[in-house]
Amino acid sequence: xxxxxxxxxxxxxxxxxxxxxxxxxxxxxxxxxxxxxxxxxxxxxxxxxxxxxxxxxxxxxxxxxxxxxxxxxxxxxxxxxxxxxxxxxxxxxxxxxxxxxxxxxxxxxxxxxxxxxxxxxxxxxxxxxxxxxxxxxxxxxxxxxxxxxxxxxxxxxxxxxxxxxxxxxxxxxxxxxxxxxxxxxxxxxxxxxxxxxxxxxxxxxxxxxxxxxxxxxxxxxxxxxxxxxxxxxxxxxxxxxxxxxxxxxxxxxxxxxxxxxxxxxxxxxxxxxxxxxxxxxxxxxxxxxxxxxxxxxxxxxxxxxxxxxxxxxxxxxxxxxxxxxxxxxxxxxxxxxxxxxxxxxxxxxxxxxxxxxxxxxxxxxxxxxxxxxxxxxxxxxxxxxx
Amino acid sequence: xxxxxxxxxxxxxxxxxxxxxxxxxxxxxxxxxxxxxxxxxxxxxxxxxxxxxxxxxxxxxxxxxxxxxxxxxxxxxxxxxxxxxxxxxxxxxxxxxxxxxxxxxxxxxxxxxxxxxxxxxxxxxxxxxxxxxxxxxxxxxxxxxxxxxxxxxxxxxxxxxxxxxxxxxxxxxxxxxxxxxxxxxxxxxxxxxxxxxxxxxxxxxxxxxxxxxxxxxxxxxxxxxxxxxxxxxxxxxxxxxxxxxxxxxxxxxxxxxxxxxxxxx
Numbered sequence: 001x002x003x004x005x006x007x008x009x010x011x012x013x014x015x016x017x018x019x020x021x022x023x024x025x026x027x028x029x030x031x032x033x034x035x036x037x038x039x040x041x042x043x044x045x046x047x048x049x050x051x052x053x054x055x056x057x058x059x060x061x062x063x064x065x066x067x068x069x070x071x072x073x074x075x076x077x078x079x080x081x082x083x084x085x086x087x088x089x090x091x092x093x094x095x096x097x098x099x100x101x102x103x104x105x106x107x108x109x110x111x112x113x114x115x116x117x118x119x120x121x122x123x124x125x126x127x128x129x130x131x132x133x134x135x136x137x138x139x140x141x142x143x144x145x146x147x148x149x150x151x152x153x154x155x156x157x158x159x160x161x162x163x164x165x166x167x168x169x170x171x172x173x174x175x176x177x178x179x180x181x182x183x184x185x186x187x188x189x190x191x192x193x194x195x196x197x198x199x200x201x202x203x204x205x206x207x208x209x210x211x212x213x214x215x216x217x218x219x220x221x222x223x224x225x226x227x228x229x230x231x232x233x234x235x236x237x238x239x240x241x242x243x244x245x246x247x248x249x250x251x252x253x254x255x256x257x258x259x260x261x262x263x264x265x266x267x268x269x270x271x272x273x274x275x276x277x278x279x280x281x282x283x284x285x286x287x288x289x290x291x292x293x294x295x296x297x298x299x300x301x302x303x304x305x306x307x308x309x310x311x312x313x314x315x316x317x318x319x320x321x322x323x324x325x326x327x328x329x330x331x332x333x334x335x336x337x338x339x340x341x342x343x344x345x346x347x348x349x350x351x352x353x354x355x356x357x358x359x360x361x362x363x364x365x366x367x368x369x370x371x372x373x374x375x376x377x378x379x380x381x382x383x384x385x386x
Numbered sequence: 387x388x389x390x391x392x393x394x395x396x397x398x399x400x401x402x403x404x405x406x407x408x409x410x411x412x413x414x415x416x417x418x419x420x421x422x423x424x425x426x427x428x429x430x431x432x433x434x435x436x437x438x439x440x441x442x443x444x445x446x447x448x449x450x451x452x453x454x455x456x457x458x459x460x461x462x463x464x465x466x467x468x469x470x471x472x473x474x475x476x477x478x479x480x481x482x483x484x485x486x487x488x489x490x491x492x493x494x495x496x497x498x499x500x501x502x503x504x505x506x507x508x509x510x511x512x513x514x515x516x517x518x519x520x521x522x523x524x525x526x527x528x529x530x531x532x533x534x535x536x537x538x539x540x541x542x543x544x545x546x547x548x549x550x551x552x553x554x555x556x557x558x559x560x561x562x563x564x565x566x567x568x569x570x571x572x573x574x575x576x577x578x579x580x581x582x583x584x585x586x587x588x589x590x591x592x593x594x595x596x597x598x599x600x601x602x603x604x605x606x607x608x609x610x611x612x613x614x615x616x617x618x619x620x621x622x623x624x625x626x627x628x629x630x631x632x633x634x635x636x637x638x639x640x641x642x643x644x645x646x647x648x649x650x651x
Contacts, residue, residue, distance in 0.1 A: 027527070136527065139573045143565055284527050289568035294561040 001336065001377040003370045004093060004345040005053035005362065006062035006251060009046045009080075010278050011070040012352050013038050018070075019277045025070040026133040026281050033070070042073065045355050047080065051087050052359060053348065056366035060091030060124065062251075062345060064195075065098055067130075068137040071278045078111040085118040092119050095195045095216065095251075095345075096126020099156070100148035101138045105173060108152070109159040109180050116184035125190040126216075127153055133285040143290030146201070148172050160189040195251065198228050199292070207235035207243075214343065216249035222318030222335070225250055229339045245342025245378075250335075253320050253347040256364035260323040266357055267322050267350075268311045274351030275309040321346075325368035332369065336377055344373075396452065401475050402468060404456035408445035412437030415505070415650045417482045417642075418473070419444045420489030422511075422629075423525075423567040425451045425559065432635045439643060440482070445472065447492070449566030451559065462514075462570045462578055466495035473503045480505040482646045487511050487603065487628065488567065491578070494611075497592075498584040506649045507588060508642060509611055510595040511603050511628050516577040520606045524575065526568065539599035539627040576603070585614035592618040593645040597626030597633065619645075 011025075011034060018033045019025045050061045063080045066072035074080055077094045084092060092115065097108045116123040129149050135142040151170040155178070158168065164179030184190050194206045195216040206213040215232050217225050229248050236243040253271065257263035283304050287297050314320040318335070321328055332344065346365055349358040396407045409429055417440040419433070426444055436442050446453040448468055458464055469492065473481060481504050485493030490512025497507050523536050534544035552560075592615045596608035605622060612618040621641050623634045630638040 135572075141568065141572045143569045143572070282527075282529060284529060288526065288572075289561070289564040294558065294565060298557065298561060 001245065001373060002059040002091075002343050003365075003373070004060045004062050004091070004251075004343065005050070005058045005365070006064065006093075006095065006345050006347050007046055007050050007349055008064065008066070008072040008347065009042070009074050010274070010349075010351060011038075011073055012042065012354075014070045014277065016273070016277060019280070024133075024281050024285060025278050026285055027068060027136050029070060031068075039073070043080075046073075046349075047083055049349060049355070049358050049362065050080075050084060053362050053366070054084075054088035054090050056362055057370065058090060058362075058366060060093055060122075061088060062093040062095045062124075062126075064095045064126070065128075065130075067098075067101070067134045069133070069278075078115060081115050081123075082118065085115060088119075091122050091124055093124035093193065094126050095124075095193060096128040098128050098130030098134060099152035100145045101130045101134055101140050102152070103173075105152035105155050106159060106175065106178065106180060109156045110182075112156075112190055113160065113180060113182045113184045116186055116190050117182050121185035121190075123184070123186070123190045124193050126193045126195055127156075128195055129291075131281070131286070132288045132291045133281055135288050135291065136285065141290070142288040144172065145291055150205070157189055157192075160184055193249065195249075196228075198224055199296075200228075200231060201293075203228060203232050204235055207232055207239060207247075209239045209241065212236075212241075212247060214247050214249055216251055216343070216345065218251045219253070219319055219347075225318070225335075226339060229341060233340075245340055248339070248341040249343030249345060250339070250341045251345035251347065252318075253350045254328060254365065255320070255322045255348075255350075255353075255361055256325055256328050256369060257360070258324065260327050263323050263327075264311070267320075267353070270351040270353035270357075271311040271314070271320060271322075272308075272351070274353075275311075275314065278351055325364055325372075328365075329369045329372040333373060333376060336373065399472065399475060401471055402456065402458065404448050404454045404458075404468070406445055406448060406454070406472070407452040408443055409433075410441070410443045412440050412442045414440045415480065415482055415646060416441045416443065416478050417484060417646065418469075418478065420469070420483070420485035420492050421447065421450070422487030422489055423563060423571070425563045430631075432631045432639055435635075435639045436642065440646065443476070443478075447489075447566070449569060450563050455562070455566060459566070459569060462491060462495055465492045465570065466499055469496050470500060470503075479503050480650075482506045482508070482650075484508040484510065484642065485512060486631065488513055488571065490514065491571075491576075491581075494581060494585065494588075495578065497588045497590070498581065501588060501590045504590050506590055506646060507592040507615075508595060508645065509592065510630060510638075511597065511600055512594075512607070512611065513571065513576040513603055514578055514581050515607055515610050516574065516579070517606055517610055520604055522604055523601050525602060526572065526575070536601050537628045538633055539597065539625050540633060543627075543629075543633055582610075582614055585611070586616060588615045588617075590617065591645075591649045593641070594618050594620045595630060595638065595641055596620065596622050597628060597630050598622050598624050599626060600628045602628045 022029045063077040065077045112125045165177045168175045193214040196202045233243045255267040449455040490509040491514035534547040594608045594611045596605045612620045626634045
């Protein structure tokens, strides 16, 4: 089993009234709320936290991409990954680049190849479609999301594996000369992970024998995690192979303190801010037309609620792992033994959680939780790219 | 062929690998009506009024209503070329082409390509242009409860719309229409940056009809169409929002009838 830490890099000083006033921290929250004099210190802080996780013994650290919101200040995650490449020893995961949102996916091929060279083959290349809101923010047509994702993926993987120059002729991307320099260190290409909040179409695609990509379920209630992990296993069997733990990953926020009571009390205001201030999107932002099939959108809309999410409710649903070291490790062990994932990604900072509590959380996870799990769960074999 | 759709008789045509449903009633000069993004839910009283004088044809656009969503359906230009084929396949000529909102945009795209089969063009609250500095509501960010108030000047029309519960079938239809609307209008939002360059090609009498309180496509757009289309005239309906045929049906039918009859002789 491998242990990772992810940072979203939220704009923590966000005026609490602002997100309420604009109904969300996405798309239309005016960037006049961004204090230009705060940005530098925030990046220094967040990079320090990622470096600390690596130094404390995490197997890898993860960054990700979001656009035009206070939820995550990493529109270009490769910039942060580049700053980390020479400072961390473990795996470096970009989870991920949103392929459909770019008009030239070769820039992603190039960015990942540079990063893989800079960290000498430690890169994990994440591919995502982006959140529905980002189709508003980038002007990409959401009805083309799936088709652009698949085509951009094919272009990027071919650019790493097929000798150049060659012509790539797609519907959305057409390049007369595909011939990127540099190429990545990892052969035939960097380890690929596919993070998702749950999509049977995505699992079917990721589990195909020619891909066998690691599927990462993000921020989901336990029954949803269970369902999609099981779906991947079934899909693998349908394709004539048994899934290995390294093909399954789970990413969720975690918080550890000395006692359950202390952990709850310390996490609550920051976790509630994460769910309700930073991560609240209206259905029109989250599910633009065509982003998912009409049947999926209809189903998801019926489940969306404008009610505030509470920390206690999220703990109950299994979306937030919080408590003493004993509580957290036993919860995680039980979940791992039931579901069998080989990659565990902890979001160790959420919402407004301040630096000191984040650092202590990292320390607890690295010293009190990961060693306990390492002793009891066999290490995942290194993912072998197909 | 014909089929019964509730109490509305619809016909179908198979063309360019796509089955399109359309309604057709009345006799007289041909009036081809192209609907807006919400589609056509049935044969309405204002359509009946027009059918007293005209041969009224109301298709569900490819991708909308009961029509197929063909693989070639990528952008507004595909719809314009489709309708040029549709007009030819039905053997229509001297057509009075009327488009509302999204349908008005399609009508303008058709007319810049060819007016050979057209006698007149009517653009009602038509999308298709972008005027720098003219603000409008982004329909793709509106919650369902906020859509009706954005459509009308008089709140009572919005309240009536909101008071009607939606059936499962209507929700499915809204999702289908919403998808196809986004397919053609998401980016750039509700306009074609190349349309304004060619509007001067429209060489048939053109009537531009607009509500003075249209919040979705503000009345400045009426003036812009008039400026760019050589034979265009404008009629503005007072105290009226984006859907004159619902909010001011008498004035809408009268304006349309007067314009078409004047240009049918």
